[in-house]
Amino acid sequence: MSLNENEVFEVQIYTRKYQIGTCFTCQKCLYCGKDLSFVNCHCNKNEKPAKNNRTAKVRGYRGLCYDANNSQPFLKEFMNKSNLKFGYEVNLETSFYCSLCTACNSKISRENNKFEKEIKKEKNGTKSDIFSEESGTLIVVNPVTELQLRISIKNGKEVLPSILVNWSFDDIKYIDFSTKVEQLVSEHIGLTFNSEYFLAYKGNSEVGAGTLLDNEITFEEFLKDFQRYISNKKKVMIIVTMKDKKKNKKKREYKDDNLENTASEETEEEIPKPKSVKTKKKGSATNRIPKESKLDEKEKMIGEIMMQLKDKYVCNLHNHKHCFVKDGRHLFLSNVSFSMWAQDIFKNNTDFETPPNHAIFSMLHSVKPTSCNSSNLNSNENSSLPILNIIQNYISEAPSINEFLEELDRKYGANKFTCYLQKFEEEEIRVNQLFRLSDAEYNFIGISKIGIRQTLRDESKKFV
DNA sequence: CTCCGTACTCGCCCTTACCC
DNA sequence: GGGTAAGGGCGAGTACGGAG
Structure with a gap:
């Protein structure tokens, strides 16, 4: 019995639980070879197909560990x-094991090849190719404009969970890349400069310390x-290793009792210590809080700029934070923000009116005070958190x-979109999500068409 | 060693173009 | 119009490499 796809959808197919001994996509029994779309057979379909239980009717099969996050587009669809179609009600958001017949396997494989060829064609058509000669052969290389990376931050013995990033560049340069890494590290472990860590890269599955990336x-x-890894379908990992801070650790051993009372407030404002502090005699206990008398000229200047910035940007609306x-939008400034801004002013990169070019100063994080959220701000401490304001603003x-x-x-x-309303x-799910x-997640709610998803994403961005 | 994912080969069948 | 060769699509099966 053979039916084409259109015919199958016109006929009522009874729903069923998926059985491992059948092909997930066509319901062929992987023992007797019968199409079980409308009939049943007496084979033990709960038995997982394996090499040692093949039959003369069905010699081939394919075991598939399906994972929506790592699957090709055609396979997902x-x-x-x-x-x-078969009403399995399997949660395709989670990974699970199923079987395929060889025909469906080939079909999926071919479609994926087609898809990849089309993508390559599109890329070749839209991007200017750079021709480079390597060992006498001409190789076509597409300039990298997008970096999909896993970034691992090692801070002493502590290793933070890897961070997935997807950075786009118009014209990729080391300085831009370095700045982005610096921003990311600052966002995760506090204000950090690129001189305070080593940068290396390696393939995700490779062992070893990786290759140094410093110029x-x-x-x-x-x-x-990176292109080589991507073409081999491997992920690239950037390893950020913080430089040895033994001297700082030694100082912490000498901390006095006052530290405990003030540390939580002051660590955020911590400024890199001058050399004079590092050479302090062993045994003479000192406070981690920098003393004005021990700061060098540069740090005094930066501190002065910070004070001026803080005076300038006191917000009466947000409880004097x-x-x-x-443009009527409020961007909350933390101590880290002030510290970065002051350093940039000190380096003549910006002034008191223009925030530095850094993600944490993006007005995307700003909020527009409304009668609702501004009136409650002074009374409710938590509501001063910018994220809550953002959410309220979205709503x-x-x-x-x-x-x-x-x-x-x-x-x-x-009915192209309202069909998914229920x-x-x-x-x-709200529009701004x-x-x-x-x-x-789109698959889970039944939206498998790429165009529909992209339209929803594009249109919803207008309300962010 | 086993399992899984992918690429590849081989044979069959169908469609199309060409020739008589 | 009928016969035939060429080409492409599809199904079945296998080989190989990577990961655990």
Whole structure:
């Protein structure tokens, strides 16, 4: 019995639980070879197909460990369709094991090849190729404009969980890359400069310390290796290793009782210690809090600039905390922000009116005070947290999911988006969350079409 | 060593173009 | 219009490499 795809959807297929002895995508029995879409057989379909239980009718099979996050696009779509078609109700967001017949295996393999070829064609068509000669052969190399990396930060014995990043560059340069890494490290372990750590890279699965990445030349090598890793479908890891801070640790051993009372407040303002402090005699206990008399000229200047900045940006609206206000939007300024800003002013990179070019000064993190959130701010301590303000702001400005989908229907075609309304409501998904949903999450709510997902993401960004 | 993922080969079948 | 060769798609099976 053979049916094409259109015919299958016109006929009522009874729902079933998935059995490991059948092909997930076509319901072929992997023992007797029967198509079980409409009939059943007497084979033990709960037995996992293996080399030692093959039959004359079905000699081949493929075991598949499905993981939505690491699967090719066609496979995701294929699995999702089959899940709906046969009513397995398998959660495709989580990884699970299933079996495929050789025909479906080949089909998926071919479609993925097609997809990859198309992607390559698109890339070749849109990006200017650089021709480089290596050992006498001409090789086509696409310039890297996007870096997908895992960044691992090692701070002494402590190793932070890897951070996944996806950075885009118009014209990738070592200085831009270095700045981005510096910003990321600062965001995770506090204000840090690139002179305070070593940078290295390696393939995710490789062992060893990796290759040092510390200048333009090594960065060019890194870009070549990056393309090689990506073409081999391997992930690239950047390792940030903080330099030895033994001297600082020694100082901490001498901390006095006062430290405990003030540490939580003051560590955020901690400024790199001058050499004079590091050479302190052993045994003479000292406080981690820098004393003005022990600061060098540079640090005194930076401290002075910080004080002036703090005076300048006191926010009356936010309980006398500090905000940078632009176009009516308030960006909360922390001690780290002030420290960075002061250092940039000291280096003549910016002034008192213009915040540094750093992610933490992005106005994307700012909030627009509303009658709702501004009136409550002074009374509620927690509400001064910017993230809460952002959420409140989203809620006040974004349309309801229903309105949003109806608008998209009007724009792109009737019932193209509102057909998913029920699922969005069931999952309590708001408009301003749509652009952050992963492919797996979209799959889970039944949206497998790439175009639909991308439209939802693009349109929802307007309300962020 | 086993399992899994991917690429590849081989044979069959269907479609299309060409020739008589 | 009928016969035939060429080409492409598909299904079945195998080989190989990487990871655990």
